[in-house]
Amino acid sequence: MIEETVRKLIESARAARESAYAPYSRFSVGAALMADDGDVYQGSNVENLSFGLTVCAERVALFSAVAAGKRDFTGLALVTDTPEPVTPCGACRQVLHEFAPDLWVVSANLRGQHKLFTLRELLPYSFDTDLSK
Template sequence: MEEKYMTDKELIKEAIKAREYAYVPYSNFPVGAAILTKSGKVYRGCNIECASYSGTNCAERTAIFKAISEGDKEIEAISVIGDMESYTYPCGICRQVITEFGSNIKVIVGKSENEFKVHTISELLPHAFSPDDLKKNGGKK
């Protein structure tokens, strides 16, 4: 499959579209995410809340799980947008899940399609526990 090029701004626009589908009856805080895989495909996700709060899923993990469930495991970048007044960064659990698929994944955090910051996941979660740690300690992945 031919790899497609997508700008950071275009990936933020995809996260904005995803945010429209957020199911947030409790927090009223919609978040959208979009990931770009090395195959050039984009997967969108939104946060989905549940009355038993522990069943809630973040937008970032929704997008990642969609890609993985389709067999697309090589993530290049992820964009995240929540509140249009401030930057909404991935939570700790989402950072750990992103790290599972690479330490150099680009994380684009936006307020709008024109105002965003770019990091790598290793900048947002330094010294993360990764699949390599399991290999070093005799575990199997």
């Protein structure tokens, strides 16, 4: 994956983070998901007073892209204000796997650090019934 693409996605995720709705945790997260045609979809976390209804930035980005008709994705960037970059939660990993098991994931923080992973690294034993068999 091209370094320029990584930088572009990190910048998009950083901008998306500004729209986070996180009045309870004050933990703002931004995500940017690239479709196979190069289009980028942003997401930020959206919390709710009923905490279990909160949706992570990664899933907001994915659902926005799916609602726009996209089904195949190549990369995702995630930006947080943490000492070290953080990776997507387990729920997001599984939901991303549904559409893009070969996705690459770049986790970045506001300090300019980033780490690159593959989704298969992050979710080695995904739930996958392979109903096509």
